[in-house]
Amino acid sequence: MPAAAVARDTLLLPAPSESSLGDDPLSQSVRRGLALVSATRDSLPTHVGAQLRCVSCHLDAGRRAFAMPWVGAYGRFPQYRSRSGAVIRIEERINDCIRRSLNGAALPTDGDDMRDVVAYVSWLSRGVPVGARLRGTGIDSLVPLAGDTARGRAVYAQDCARCHAPDGGGLLGRGIANAGAPLWGTGSFNIGSGMVRVQVMAAFVHRQMPFDRPGTLTPQQAFDVAAFVAARPRPDYAGKERDWPRGDPPPDAAYPTRAAPRPNRP
Numbered sequence: 001m002p003a004a005a006v007a008r009d010t011l012l013l014p015a016p017s018e019s020s021l022g023d024d025p026l027s028q029s030v031r032r033g034l035a036l037v038s039a040t041r042d043s044l045p046t047h048v049g050a051q052l053r054c055v056s057c058h059l060d061a062g063r064r065a066f067a068m069p070w071v072g073a074y075g076r077f078p079q080y081r082s083r084s085g086a087v088i089r090i091e092e093r094i095n096d097c098i099r100r101s102l103n104g105a106a107l108p109t110d111g112d113d114m115r116d117v118v119a120y121v122s123w124l125s126r127g128v129p130v131g132a133r134l135r136g137t138g139i140d141s142l143v144p145l146a147g148d149t150a151r152g153r154a155v156y157a158q159d160c161a162r163c164h165a166p167d168g169g170g171l172l173g174r175g176i177a178n179a180g181a182p183l184w185g186t187g188s189f190n191i192g193s194g195m196v197r198v199q200v201m202a203a204f205v206h207r208q209m210p211f212d213r214p215g216t217l218t219p220q221q222a223f224d225v226a227a228f229v230a231a232r233p234r235p236d237y238a239g240k241e242r243d244w245p246r247g248d249p250p251p252d253a254a255y256p257t258r259a260a261p262r263p264n265r266p
Contacts, residue, residue: 012063013071013136015124026119033120034061036113040102044113049103049235051172051187057101057195059208062124065136066207070121072128072137085245090118100192103235140207142219144199144251147227155225159210159217168232180211184232191254192237199252201226230254 018034021027036043037054038061055061062070077090084096091114095106107114128134157166163180165171170182182188194200206222208214217225240255247259256262 011065011136012060013065013069013134014127015063015071016126021123026123029116029119030123033116033118033123036117037061037120044104044107047098047102047104047107047113049105050101050189051170051182052102052189053172053181054097054102056172056181057204062121064208066138066140067204068139069136071124072132072134074118074122074125075128075130075132082246082248083243090121094118094121100237101189101195103188103190103237139200139203142199142203142206142222145202145220145223147198147202147223147225149224149228149231151221152224152226152228155217155221156228159221160225163211168229183229184234186235188234190235190237192240192243196230196234196254197250197252198223198226198230198254199250201230 021030037058040053040055041048041051057068058064058070059067074090077093078087079093080087081093081096084092088096089109091109094114094117095109098104099106107117156164160180160183163171164183165180168182168184169187171179172181189195195204202219202222202225205226206215206217206219210216241258243249243255243257244253245257245259247257249257249260253260
């Protein structure tokens with residue numbers, strides 16, 4: 001898809017306006033949930049190990065199409081997840097992101113913080129039929145291509161380093177416009193995160209990045225830079241060997257499991 005078309009198609013999904021929130025207890029909970037996902041590390045320092053926020057991936061506070069939006073997500077749970085091989089509740093899915101993508105520790109499922117995050121996701125989903133998948137849900141799909149890490153290093157230096165830093169450590173918290181999140185190293189998402197999958201990262205990059213020029217990278221460039229970033233060092237994830245217990249990992253799984261000893265590669 002041409003860059004101009006990608007930019008036009010990268011829209012916010014329909015969701016309630018913050019102006020519709022009042023001073024009632026539910027509105028207050030929704031606002032606290034928004035604050036938690038917007039400043040996750042600052043708000044939950046004992047539960048977030050990475051230098052990341054929920055909105056580092058779920059752009060525009062979970063409203064951005066093809067950036068794993070939360071609009072409509074509430075009505076799709078409980079759902080079966082092949083990675084866990086079980087039917088899970090939305091609270092479990094949120095904690096999965098916290099443990100993996102934020103390299104942190106799970107929130108108590110019956111605690112105030114989890115309640116407020118779920119309240120925000122539920123509020124965003126108002127008006128969306130239960131079980132519906134709006135266009136723009138999840139991420140975009142790309143035909144798998146073989147990524148080249150050498151070419152990816154060059155793409156990263158030219159198009160990514162100005163926001164994510166040459167060393168991949170990110171520029172968040174440094175008062176820099178368009179400061180990007182850490183993409184590898186101790187402050188980034190761990191090996192168990194879905195973003196380490198090359199096809200997932202490539203689709204996200206192609207649709208959403210560079211942040212100020214989305215859609216300017218070709219699919220091949222997106223796969224190249226995704227392969228480069230995915231190959232960089234990052235924290236481990238204890239228990240990853242138990243993922244996909246039914247032996248059905250995706251073809252771009254980043255690590256072996258007990259049920260699938262060798263990860264497949266695209």
